[in-house]
Structures are given as C-alpha cells and as structure tokens.
Amino acid sequence: MTTLLSVRNLTMRFGGLTAIDDLSLEVPAGRITGIIGPNGAGKTTLFNCLTGFYKPTRGSLRLAHPQRGEMHLERLASHKVVRDAQIVRTFQNIRLFPKMTVLENLIIAQHNRLQRASKFSLAGLLGLPVYRAAEAAAIERAATWLTRLGLDSLADHAAGDLPYGIQRRIEIARALCVEPVLLCLDEPAAGLNPRESAELNELLLHLCRERGIAILLIEHDMSVVMNVSDHIGVINYGRKIAEGTPEQVQNDPQVIKAYLGEDDEDGEAAP
Amino acid sequence: MSAVVFAHHAMTPAERLRDAGWIAFVALVLGIPLIGLTTVDAGGRLEVATRFGLLAVFVAVAFAGRLVLRYGLDHARARRLRRVQAGTEADDGRALAQRVVTVLGWFALGAAVALPLVFSGNRYVVDTATTVLIYVMLGWGLNVVVGLAGLLDLGYVAFYAVGAYSYALLSTQYGWGFWQALPVSGALAASFGILLGYPILRLRGDYLAIVTLGFGEIIRIILVNWTEFSNGPNGISSIPRPSFFGLEFSRRPAAGEQSFAAFFGLDYSPMQRLIFLYYVILVLALATHVFVSRLRRLPVGRAWEALREDEIACRAMGMNTTNIKLSAFAIGAMLGGFAGVFFAARQGFISPESFVFTESAIVLAIVVLGGMGSQMGVVLAATLLVLIPEFGRNFAEYRMLLFGAAMVLIMVWKPGGLLSHREPTLRLGAAAKATEGGR
Numbered sequence: 001m002t003t004l005l006s007v008r009n010l011t012m013r014f015g016g017l018t019a020i021d022d023l024s025l026e027v028p029a030g031r032i033t034g035i036i037g038p039n040g041a042g043k044t045t046l047f048n049c050l051t052g053f054y055k056p057t058r059g060s061l062r063l064a065h066p067q068r069g070e071m072h073l074e075r076l077a078s079h080k081v082v083r084d085a086q087i088v089r090t091f092q093n094i095r096l097f098p099k100m101t102v103l104e105n106l107i108i109a110q111h112n113r114l115q116r117a118s119k120f121s122l123a124g125l126l127g128l129p130v131y132r133a134a135e136a137a138a139i140e141r142a143a144t145w146l147t148r149l150g151l152d153s154l155a156d157h158a159a160g161d162l163p164y165g166i167q168r169r170i171e172i173a174r175a176l177c178v179e180p181v182l183l184c185l186d187e188p189a190a191g192l193n194p195r196e197s198a199e200l201n202e203l204l205l206h207l208c209r210e211r212g213i214a215i216l217l218i219e220h221d222m223s224v225v226m227n228v229s230d231h232i233g234v235i236n237y238g239r240k241i242a243e244g245t246p247e248q249v250q251n252d253p254q255v256i257k258a259y260l261g262e263d264d265e266d267g268e269a270a271p
Numbered sequence: 272m273s274a275v276v277f278a279h280h281a282m283t284p285a286e287r288l289r290d291a292g293w294i295a296f297v298a299l300v301l302g303i304p305l306i307g308l309t310t311v312d313a314g315g316r317l318e319v320a321t322r323f324g325l326l327a328v329f330v331a332v333a334f335a336g337r338l339v340l341r342y343g344l345d346h347a348r349a350r351r352l353r354r355v356q357a358g359t360e361a362d363d364g365r366a367l368a369q370r371v372v373t374v375l376g377w378f379a380l381g382a383a384v385a386l387p388l389v390f391s392g393n394r395y396v397v398d399t400a401t402t403v404l405i406y407v408m409l410g411w412g413l414n415v416v417v418g419l420a421g422l423l424d425l426g427y428v429a430f431y432a433v434g435a436y437s438y439a440l441l442s443t444q445y446g447w448g449f450w451q452a453l454p455v456s457g458a459l460a461a462s463f464g465i466l467l468g469y470p471i472l473r474l475r476g477d478y479l480a481i482v483t484l485g486f487g488e489i490i491r492i493i494l495v496n497w498t499e500f501s502n503g504p505n506g507i508s509s510i511p512r513p514s515f516f517g518l519e520f521s522r523r524p525a526a527g528e529q530s531f532a533a534f535f536g537l538d539y540s541p542m543q544r545l546i547f548l549y550y551v552i553l554v555l556a557l558a559t560h561v562f563v564s565r566l567r568r569l570p571v572g573r574a575w576e577a578l579r580e581d582e583i584a585c586r587a588m589g590m591n592t593t594n595i596k597l598s599a600f601a602i603g604a605m606l607g608g609f610a611g612v613f614f615a616a617r618q619g620f621i622s623p624e625s626f627v628f629t630e631s632a633i634v635l636a637i638v639v640l641g642g643m644g645s646q647m648g649v650v651l652a653a654t655l656l657v658l659i660p661e662f663g664r665n666f667a668e669y670r671m672l673l674f675g676a677a678m679v680l681i682m683v684w685k686p687g688g689l690l691s692h693r694e695p696t697l698r699l700g701a702a703a704k705a706t707e708g709g710r
Contacts, residue, residue, distance in 0.1 A: 051587065082589030089587055097580035100573075101695045108577045109588050114570040124569040125562075135697075143699060155699035178589060 003064060004029040004182060004214045005050075005073075005087075010059035012045055012238075019045040021238040023059070027182065029066070032208050032215045034229035036249075038258060042238040043218045044092060047184050050216075051089045052078030063087065066181060083112050088175040089184040092218075094167045098160025102151060102170055105159050106142035109177035114138055138177075145173045149203065165196045172203070182214045183207065189221040197224055204228045226250065234258065282345060291337040298333035302326050368692050372647050379650060383553055387546040397545045401552055401617065403657045405610055408556040410637040410649035411563055412606030417635065418644035419567065420599035421579025423480040426467070426487025427634050430460045430604040432494060432626035434611025439507040439621055449513035453612050460608020461601040463490075468600035472593055475582070487631055494623040506622025512544060513551060513616050520544035548617050555613060559606050560646060566602070568696045575599050576644070576696075640681050642688025651689050655681075 005027040012020040020042045027033045035043050048054040050061060050073060061073035063085050071085050081087050097105050107114070117134030118124035124131045146152045149169050154162060159170055168188060175183055185204075189197045205228055207213045219225045225232065226246045234242040234255050242252040249255055282290070307326040310317045383404075390396040409431065416424045437456035441447040447455075471482045494501045501507070512520060518531040522539045531547075532539040566572040574595045577585050585592050615621050637656055641648025659677050663670030681689065 053583075053586070078586045079589050079591045082587065083591075088589075091584070091587070095581050095584040095587070097577045097584065099580060099693055100576060101698070103697065103699050104573060104576075104695060107697065108573050108585075108590075111570050111574055111577075111588060111590050115574075118570050121566065121569050121571050124571075125565055139697065139699070146699075152699070156695060158693075174588070 002029045003027070005064075005216075006062050007046075007050075008060045008062070010046070010049060010061065011057045012042075012049055012054060013057045019238050020049065020056075023235070023238065023240050025233050025240060025243075027214060027216055028231065029064075029214050030208060030212045031230040032204060032217060032228050034225040034232040034246075035216065035218045035235060036220070036225055036232060037235035037241075041235045043235055044186055045238075046235070047089055047186055047216075047218065049074070050081075050184060051087060052076055052081040063182070082178060086179060086181045087184065088178045088180040088182075090171045090175055090186055090188060092186040092190065094164075094171050096159040096167055096170055096174070099158055101156050102146070102159050102162070102173075103139070103142055103155040105170060105174050106145065106177045107138055109174045110138045110141065142173075142177055145176050149173050164191050165193065168192060168196075168200075176207070176213075180213060182216060184216045184218075186218045187220060188217070189219055189224045192221075194223075197221055200224060201228050282341070287338060287341055290341055291334050294337040295330050295334035299326070299330050302329050369694060372690060372692075376647055376650075379647075380557075387549050391542060391546065394542065394545060397542070397549050399657065399661055401545070401549050403654050404549070404552040404556050405614060405617075406634065406637060406653040406657055407650050408552065408559050408610045408613075409607060409634045410641065410653050411556070411559045411646065412603050412610065413634050413638050414603075414641075414644060414646065414649055415563060415566075415575065415606065416599050416603035417638050419572065419579065420575040420596065421643075422596065422599060423476060424483045424600075424603070425480045425628075425631055425635065426483035426485070426490075427603070427607055428626045428628070428631040429467070429487040429490035430463060430607035431611040431614065431630065432490050432623075433460045433463050433604075434608030435615040435621050435625070436494065436501060436507070436611075437608070438612040438615045439510045440501075442511050443507060443509065449511070449612070449616050453609060456612045457605045457608045460611065461605035463608075464600040464602075464604025465597050467604075468597045472596055484628070484631075487626075487628060491623050491626050494626070501623070504623060506620060506624075507615075508620040510615050510619050510621065512619065513548070515547055520547060548613075552613050552617075555609055559609070563602075563606075564646060571595070571598055573696055636678060640678065640688055642685075642691040644693060645688065645690040648688050648690035 003026050007023060007025040007027075010020055010023045010025075011018065023042075023046065035046065037043055045054065049056045052073065056074050059074070063071045063073055065071050065085060068084070073081055073085060073087070076085060097108060100108070114131075114134055115121075118131045119128075143152065143155070146155055149172065151166065151169060151173060154166065159167065162170070168191070172185070172188060175185075188204075189200055192200060201224055204215060204217070204224075208215055208228075217225065217229065229246055232244065232246055232249045233240055234249055234252070236258040241254045241258060242249055244252070303326065306329050307322060309320050309322055311320045383400075386400055387397050409427070412430075413424065413427045416422050416427070434456045437459045438447075438449070438452045441452045441455065442449070467483065467486050471479055474482060495504050497503070514520070515531050517528075518534050519528050520531050520543055522530070522532075530539065531537075531543060537543070567576075574585070574590055575598075577588075577590070578592060578595050578599075582592055585595070614625070618625075633656060637649055637652040640656070641650070641652035655677065656674075659674050660670050663673045666673060685691065
C-alpha cells in the first residue's frame, strides 16, 4: 500500500485560534480514507489547507503524484493544486454554477485542458479542428460521467434548479471531470435520503476500486463512513485522536468520549 | 412562483366591474385637476373653465381600458397555468422566446442595414441611429465585464475616453489614419483595463464598484488638468474623419487626394459622410457582437460566467481567477476603446465633458435593463435609452423625468432585465446530433 498524500505536523492558526494542531495523517493511494470528528473539529480546515485555500501556518503536505512525482502542496496556489496536483474537492454547502446547465458545469471543470486547446482563444475563435476535437472530447467525458451518475437526462437543465440530492451528485460528477488522483469530499451525504446515500456508497466504492481514485471523505453519516472507508482518522479540537479501521475506531474509548461526551456530562449524544 | 399562480382564482364579472370602477375613480380624482379644470385667457386675465365632457371621456376610457387589460391578463395567466399543468411550459416557453429573439435579431439587423437608405435625406434619423449604435457597442463591451464576468464596473467610460483620446492625439499629432489608430487605441484601452484590473483583483461587488468609479474619475480629471497632454477642458478639435479606402468625404479634398463623391461621380452631399460613419459603427458593432458571442462559447467565456456564479468554485476547479478577471477587463476595455475611437472620429471634437460619470451610468443601465449577459437585451435597452430622451424633446424639462420613470417601470416589470433568459453555451442533445449527422 503506497502513500499518496502525507500530512506532517500540520498546524493552522487564525489569530489566537488553533484550528488544526500538529496533525499528521497518511492517505494511501487507491483507498477511501474517512475523516470524522465533531462539528468544529477542523475537518473542513484540513481540506482548505490541502486544496490551497488556506496557507498552513506550519507543517508539510506532500503528494506522491503517480506521474509528476513529489509535490509540496503547501507551496502551490489553489488553482495549481487542482490543475497540477489533480486534487479536487467538493464543498459542504454545494457550490455549483447555478445558472449554468449541468453540462456546462462539467465542461468548466475541464477549463484548463480546453483553454490550452483553444490557444489563448485564437484557435477557438477561428473554430480550428484542434479546438473542436478538444471540445468534443470534453463533452464526451462529461457525458460519460453524467451517464454513470444517472444524470444524462438532466444535462441541459440549469444546475441551480435541480433538487438537492441531484446537485450533490452533479458536484461529484464535476469534480470527476477534472480527473483527480485524490478526490476530497466534504460531507457528500449531507441532506441525502437513505436510498441516495446507498447509491453514494456504491459510487464511492466504484471510483476507488475500478478507477483507482483515492478518496478523502469527511462525513457525519456513519452508514457511509463505516461502510466504505478502508481507514478512518478521527479529529477533535484540531488534533488527531484516533486512527484505524472502522472497527478499531468505533471501539476506541477516545472516540466514544469525543462523540458522546465524558461520563459526568450525562451523555448528550452529539451529531 | 407556481403557488401564486395556483392561488389566483378567476374573477367573476362583478369583481371585474368593481376593479374597473376603482380604477375609474382614481382616474376621476386625478382627472379633475389635470383635465376637468383649465385656465383660459379671457382678455388679459385668466379664468378657470371646466371641461367635464373631456373628463367623462377620460374616465370612461380608463374604465374600459382596465376591464380589457384585466381580462387579457387573466386570460394569459390561465393559459400559462394550463401549460404549467401540462408540464411543457419550461421547454416550450424558452424555445419560443429564443425563436422570437432570433427572429427579432435578424429583423433588427435588416432594419439597421436599410435605415440610412430609407432615411438618406434625414440627417437627424441617421445621427440618432449612429448614437444608438455607439451605445449598443459600449453595452456589448461592458456586457463582458458586468454581464458575463459579474464584475460591477462603474468607470467604464474611462476606457471610452482612452480610446477617443488615443485616436485624437495619434491623428492630430502624428497624422495617423482612423484604421491605423483603431487597433492601437484598442490595445491601449485594453492595457488600461489590465492596469485597473490588477489592484482590484481581490475586490468584489460594492467595493469593486467604488474603485472602478474612482478610476473613471481619475482618467477624466487627468484629461481636464494635464493641459500639455490633452489640451485640458478645451478638448481636441479638428480630428480627421475616417476615409473610405483613402477617399475623403469633403467638398474640396486636400491636394493629391480624391473625394468620395468625385471618385464615384456623385454630387457632393454631407449626408454621404454621415451614412458612411453609420455603416462604420454598424460594422464595428456587428464585429463586436460576433466576437463576444463566440468568446462566450469558448472556455474563456464560460470561465467568465462561472466567475460570476461562484468564484470559490472556480478556484476549486483549478481555474486561475486572476487571469480570467484580467481577460474580462482587458476585452471589455478594448471594445470600449474601439467605440471611443469611433466617437472621436465622428464628433471631430472631444473634451473631457463627454466622458463624465453619467455616461458610465447610462451604459451600465443599458446592460442591466437589457438583462445581464444578454446581447439582444443590450440592443433593445440601448435603443430605448437613447430614443426615450429624443422622443421626450417635446416635453422639454420633463424628458429626464420620463427617462427615469421608464427605467423604474422596466425594473419593476422585469427585474431581471428585458431579456433575462440565458441561452446555454452548449447542449448535450445538440452535440450528440451534430456528431451523428455532421461527422
């Protein structure tokens, strides 16, 4: 099992608040890694550091890219993390391009490839075959994922008009169009009904087993995390408190304490 | 939306009459001072006279008009309701709207081409039409920045000024011709766009608006105060007019030059130049339209729209938002610069007074009233905004009131702009058909 991403001693401070405190984590290639923890534990902050939205205060994020070799993510601007390191994320509160159609959303995900093919828009303006072929390929790729996720009939609808569960799927399809080596999903099952989250499980396993995409998954829905994750890291107050297989994590006294509170707090079950 | 439609029941005849009665009452109250009473000149002094007959007609018209309007509205609503229930409204309505817009576009193009031929003797019409086209072109340029990229720019007139002054100075100081100066001035305006773009990359919305507003003012104030450079408030005069492939539009061309009229064996008429100018701006505007609509369907155009929708999502898709913003500013500024060059060439005289904030506001109003991002909407709004004050000339001091009221009414009636429908840049169905049929 090779390591795809290794997070070493990551610290992220906002003024006096330490959101992530000396966190180390390994994400293996071609596996699903779950990240769980109570609200405010620093899970989304970890994603933001990973994808270049925040510059970490300290620590290193090293990616062993299968083609491009070792990359230091903390030194890359956010668009380069996606473009060069091929790490793509989704958002906890869905961020689609609401007025644009589903297909357009998926085509925009392939912006860098198309922009290069359009040669600073010149080839595109002239309608040269180079560009037209690239565009056809982009539509083809988008259509493949739309069909795989059962969205093909909705391709020409404005993304913002569609139901929540569908928008979640569109966001994943859009991320997949970037052809990620590491897919970071921030609560992909939030707001999904049981049938939809079962479909999500099936999709995640497919992506990982058949397509070899490593997945980093933040999720509160235990039916998703425990069923699909190969490995789970538990974060609380910015620190990693436990790590291991789903069974190990479920029985870890630290984790139980973090989720259910101390004995003397009368056991108020958070999430 | 649909909840409102469903809750609305059909009106009974009694309700319709009562509704119309109310309107007639309001008309009566308004009409007594406005129509019912008037002053007449009775040998040097004023006397109040009554016109109750006319007032009765007015009230009756209001009553009948309301009945018909109400009936028409209800009828239309019921029809729409039926279509919503049939579940076809979304697709049918959009396809129909799109067809109407397309037909309207071709019709407008035909009218624009034919206009100077029909009104070849009427200087006023050709002049006004030229003004409309300048605003259409400015609107299309600003549409890139505001409508597509969603960057609120209140200083667009700055680029218009840069274009105009570049041509004015290049031609009067260095003897450049219109067609030589056009690309250079456009490039200059584009570099000013990038210059403005850099410091405001991190700003959005209101903050962006304020900085761009300031930038517009800076350019104007420089033009007013830097007398050695721009001749200050006196402006630059005797800017050469564009020539028709080297043929001048003048009665007595300079030595060694030939005039347009003499070359084609026509009698000289000042209208020839006006019509030529009209066609120049028509061609420039159409080129702008083709350019912008093609860009919109390219990655860069889609990136602009994506930037308008969600900047963070753009970054998460690996897009370099800096380049996207700068390209929007540069392209928008370049088109504004082209319009400026034409403006200077047409007027023959420019001064900083032509580039005040009101111009920016009008161009922005054209984009917003037309429907953000809609190319046809810009044409419609530019025509309205130029023509309303023109038609209002008879009302003298009320014309700006009319202008303002029209803008308020349009925004109340259509908050998204006149043509707010967004046509997707590509469709899966269409692409599939094209690959099956075409290749």
